[in-house]
């Protein structure tokens with residue numbers, strides 16, 4: 001099955017005090033992949049939260065991805081997202097097995113994407129496409145790259161960085177399979193609004 005749809009990414013600061021309520025609201029609206037992204041070193045909390053997300057994801061038939069931490073992903077039997085400084089992909093593929101979803105950050109580089117694909121990545125992520133409050137310093141990418149990626153790559157392409165309902169349409173028009181979103185989804189005033197946004201992202205992608 002080809003990965004396509006909304007890729008919701010958690011943010012510990014943004015979701016403080018409403019973590020599971022907002023994640024559940026997103027899953028209600030339809031989420032293809034959910035990434036647990038927590039940059040802290042509080043191992044106990046990370047395990048607790050990731051387990052809670054795995055349980056929620058099982059209920060909604062959503063695939064869970066852990067950011068950065070292949071050991072935690074292996075412990076929970078879920079997927080992982082690796083950046084260029086998060087270690088090599090091939091040993092992680094060997095650790096997690098052939099069915100695990102493994103994503104790779106490729107910034108704006110087709111070469112990195114082709115290498116990730118050859119090492120067994122399930123999808124590649126390009127971006128940031130717009131200004132991002134969550135990761136302002138991330139290198140930028142443009143729409144032309146997506147056109148080349150569509151020709152050269154045979155795995156799903158994910159776009160990330162400052163994506164909102166107002167700016168996502170061109171990314172979809174240029175062939176993106178996964179829209180990875182933090183603030184444009186979870187920066188909402190209510191869980192109802194999170195659900196509405198998730199549904200609207202799926203409408204843009206013509207999911208369901």
Ligand SMILES: Cc1ncc(COP(=O)(O)OP(=O)(O)O)c(N)n1
Pocket residue numbers: 007035037067068081082083084085086103104105125126135158160180
């Ligand atoms: C879907 C997706 N794409 C890119 C990233 C960024 O990964 P990385 O470059 O390792 O940066 P951090 O997120 O670890 O700060 C991502 N997490 N997810």
Ligand SMILES: Cc1ncsc1CCOP(=O)(O)O
Pocket residue numbers: 127128131132133134135138160161162163180181182183184
């Ligand atoms: C993790 C990451 N990598 C590149 S941009 C980004 C942050 C995405 O968050 P937002 O959707 O709030 O810009």
Ligand SMILES: [Mg+2]
Pocket residue numbers: 067068081082083086
């Ligand atoms: Mg990382």
